[in-house]
Amino acid sequence: MERHTTVISQPELDRQAAICREIASYWKAEGRTPLAFVDTYGCQQNEADSERIRGMLRACGYRMSDTEEGADCIVINTCAIREHAETRVYGNVGALVHTKNRHPAQKIFLCGCMMGQPAVVEKIKHSYHHVDGVFNPHQLWRFPELLQSVLTRRKRIFAVDDSAGNIAEGIPVVRASKLKAWVSIMYGCNNFCSYCIVPYVRGRERSRRPEEIIEEVKGLIAAGYKDITVLGQNVNSYGKDLDCGVDFADLMASLAELPGDFWLRFMTSHPKDASCKLFDTIASHNKICNQFHLPFQSGNDRVLKTMNRHYNRAQYLELVDYGRKVMPNLVLTSDVIVGFPGETEEEFEDTISLIEQVRYDALFTFIFSPRGGTPAAKMEDPTPKEEKNRRFDKLCNVQNRISLEIHQAYVGKTMRVLVDGRDGENLTARTEGGRLVRLPGDDSLIGQFIDAKITGCTTWSLVGEAVL
Ligand code: SF4
Numbered sequence: 001m002e003r004h005t006t007v008i009s010q011p012e013l014d015r016q017a018a019i020c021r022e023i024a025s026y027w028k029a030e031g032r033t034p035l036a037f038v039d040t041y042g043c044q045q046n047e048a049d050s051e052r053i054r055g056m057l058r059a060c061g062y063r064m065s066d067t068e069e070g071a072d073c074i075v076i077n078t079c080a081i082r083e084h085a086e087t088r089v090y091g092n093v094g095a096l097v098h099t100k101n102r103h104p105a106q107k108i109f110l111c112g113c114m115m116g117q118p119a120v121v122e123k124i125k126h127s128y129h130h131v132d133g134v135f136n137p138h139q140l141w142r143f144p145e146l147l148q149s150v151l152t153r154r155k156r157i158f159a160v161d162d163s164a165g166n167i168a169e170g171i172p173v174v175r176a177s178k179l180k181a182w183v184s185i186m187y188g189c190n191n192f193c194s195y196c197i198v199p200y201v202r203g204r205e206r207s208r209r210p211e212e213i214i215e216e217v218k219g220l221i222a223a224g225y226k227d228i229t230v231l232g233q234n235v236n237s238y239g240k241d242l243d244c245g246v247d248f249a250d251l252m253a254s255l256a257e258l259p260g261d262f263w264l265r266f267m268t269s270h271p272k273d274a275s276c277k278l279f280d281t282i283a284s285h286n287k288i289c290n291q292f293h294l295p296f297q298s299g300n301d302r303v304l305k306t307m308n309r310h311y312n313r314a315q316y317l318e319l320v321d322y323g324r325k326v327m328p329n330l331v332l333t334s335d336v337i338v339g340f341p342g343e344t345e346e347e348f349e350d351t352i353s354l355i356e357q358v359r360y361d362a363l364f365t366f367i368f369s370p371r372g373g374t375p376a377a378k379m380e381d382p383t384p385k386e387e388k389n390r391r392f393d394k395l396c397n398v399q400n401r402i403s404l405e406i407h408q409a410y411v412g413k414t415m416r417v418l419v420d421g422r423d424g425e426n427l428t429a430r431t432e433g434g435r436l437v438r439l440p441g442d443d444s445l446i447g448q449f450i451d452a453k454i455t456g457c458t459t460w461s462l463v464g465e466a467v468l
Pocket residue numbers: 189190191192193196197198199233234270
């Protein structure tokens with residue numbers, strides 16, 4: 001199969017690496033270590049991109065700061081998925097005027113999904129003059145070059161393109177955690193769900209070569225990472241654009257067969273592409289967590305059709321049944337949208353009945369938020385906000401009850417958990433299914449898999465004690 005994805009060439013990547021060294025020399029000649037602050041909004045994909053931005057900044061000689069105050073370079077990695085996130089970005093970017101007034105040499109960049117929208121870029125250009133540079137997700141690999149231009153030519157840069165996207169391998173990474181790592185296996189989305197901006201701002205689906213992903217994961221295991229999540233907007237269509245006959249289930253099997261003591265997870269799956277083969281692969285590999293995030297969005301077929309989701313309620317439920325048949329302990333989570341344009345009370349009740357039937361461990365619940373440029377933003381939406389809020393509250397109450405009931409069933413069980421940090425007096429840990437466990441213990445346990453006996457719970461977390 002011919003591959004249409006643009007793969008950024010090695011000479012181009014070498015050129016960016018050389019620019020990093022030039023910037024680092026510039027700062028060395030200045031006699032100081034510059035500070036950089038990277039702020040991330042949105043999903044894990046953005047977190048993973050920010051880790052690469054930090055990697056490039058470090059290669060340019062910057063030290064990471066946890067505040068914008070006094071930073072020589074600020075990068076705001078934005079999210080376009082909901083209006084609320086965009087409003088927050090505008091507010092926070094606006095406030096940077098004062099920060100920059102106190103530190104006029106400061107360079108401010110905006111990137112991420114919001115910068116994939118031409119109207120947003122225009123607004124930044126004309127109303128946020130203190131922003132020095134803007135780049136969209138396709139231009140991320142060129143960040144060193146953009147930073148150098150801003151530093152040396154002292155003029156604003158707007159690097160945005162409307163290409164279908166690219167793949168750039170070998171960009172340096174500074175990971176936020178020493179225990180948990182995100183690995184992007186593909187970028188973009190081909191699905192065009194009618195409410196979603198992602199395909200417009202992140203381009204078409206393109207998969208990294210399996211050998212590159214396997215090498216990256218091998219490196220993470222060797223570095224001691226214990227919880228590795230592979231990422232894509234729709235991981236189930238991984239490999240469709242490659243010519244090597246490797247699909248997502250095959251890739252997961254290859255990763256799970258690597259030596260070492262680690263957990264593998266993945267996000268996110270589109271139900272239309274989730275296969276029984278994938279469920280079988282998870283069930284037959286201990287290192288792949290028995291956890292599936294399978295967004296259903298609505299329990300009503302008409303709404304699903306208007307959302308352009310390409311599956312119906314019955315097909316979704318069949319998939320869940322199969323998953324539970326091969327993995328009785330499957331931890332199932334999902335996304336749901338309340339108040340999609342035209343959703344009737346009856347259609348909303350279909351969503352409630354699906355939740356009751358599936359009994360998710362947890363749900364990510366959203367009230368519909370129109371995104372300019374998507375078909376759903378133009379749909380008639382007669383339901384008042386108060387009514388949407390009422391439906392939302394009802395749905396949350398149903399799910400909270402189910403989450404609590406599921407958590408109560410854990411009490412008395414002993415489970416393998418990965419201790420990942422401390423929150424006040426307690427250690428925090430995650431089960432294989434991603435459930436949060438709080439337990440007493442000392443910091444020497446952080447980074448270890450241990451057995452924990454579950455002694456109590458709330459709706460959102462479990463309480464336990466280490467079984468040593
Ligand atoms: S599958 Fe649908 S919701 Fe998910 S990123 Fe693609 S278009 Fe958006």
